[in-house]
Amino acid sequence: MKRWLLWLPILAWAQEPTVYQLSGMVLSATTGEPIPYVSIRVGRTRRGTVSNADGFYSLPVLRGDTLIFSAVGYKRARFSVSDYLNAYTGDTTEGFIYAVHYLVEDTIxxxxxxxxxxxxxxxxxxxxxNIPLETQTQTVRDNVSPELIAYFMQNLPADPQERVKIAQQRYRDLYYERTLRPTYPILDPIAAYRLVRYLAEKARVKREKIYDYWRDD
Incomplete structure (x- = not known):
């Protein structure tokens, strides 16, 4: 009987799924309304998704994943799958879990x-x-302040199309460096052949001029 009791935690762990399908809603903590098009990214990976117009999302996650929620006008939030599973009261044997997330508005x-x-x-x-030049300069300086730029960089969701364009540009640069690198003319066999023919023709013309000069008419 004691052996069976020792094996029960191991059997329960073996039956736990390794991948969970997490589905949930993203709502505003102030109004309770759904937040559309929220960027949901798995930390330190390229996996993620975006909530639809009703704030609903669904994506596969692992127990050790941490989700990062970001949307314009709201503070960034983190969600630990492991901590949520430890406190989850529903059935997880089928691999489906559900959650509701609230984002806090970020006022500027x-x-x-x-x-x-x-x-x-x-x-x-x-x-x-009549606008003073100092006022214009100060306005430009305030609009491009490092704090404001850092804020937008941290809160704006990542653009997948922009990442694809950057990757394509890097691939083109690498391809150009490896295959289309400019060659030295002196090492080009066609250029060397043309140079030899030019020198030979120049020497022949010079000999003919000398011969014509000393030849008696």
Whole structure:
């Protein structure tokens, strides 16, 4: 009887599936409304998916995976499959698990905008000319601040098409370096043949000129 009790955890572990099909909804933590087109990526891998217009998604995961949820206007969230399985109360023997995720809105405070009443193009031209140069420079500096650029780089979802274009460009550069690398003319047999013929023809013309000079008419 004791031997059977020792074997029960091993049998239970052997029956646990290695790949789970995780399906879930991504909702707003403030309104509870579905968030469409959320980027869902498995950390440190190229696997992932995007939620549909209703916030629904489904993808295969492993126990040790960590999912990263990112969407414009929301803070990035992480989801540990292992921790979720340890607290999961449903049946996992069939390999299907379900979850609901809530993303917190990320609010960015923008500076105040002054609206002017301009009726004619001449007034607009005058208003633009009266803007101090320092104000324009400061506006450009604020719009391209490193903090704002870093924020958008971290929160914007990855673009699969852009990654494909970068990979294709790298492949073209590698192909060019290996196969279309420019050659030296001195090592080109056709160029060497043309050079020899040119030198021989030049020497022949020179000999004919000398012979014509000393020949008696």
């Amino acid at each position: 405070e923008l500076p105040a905008v002054k609206i002017l009443s301009i009726r004619t193009p001449e007034e607009l031209k005058t208003a633009l000319l």
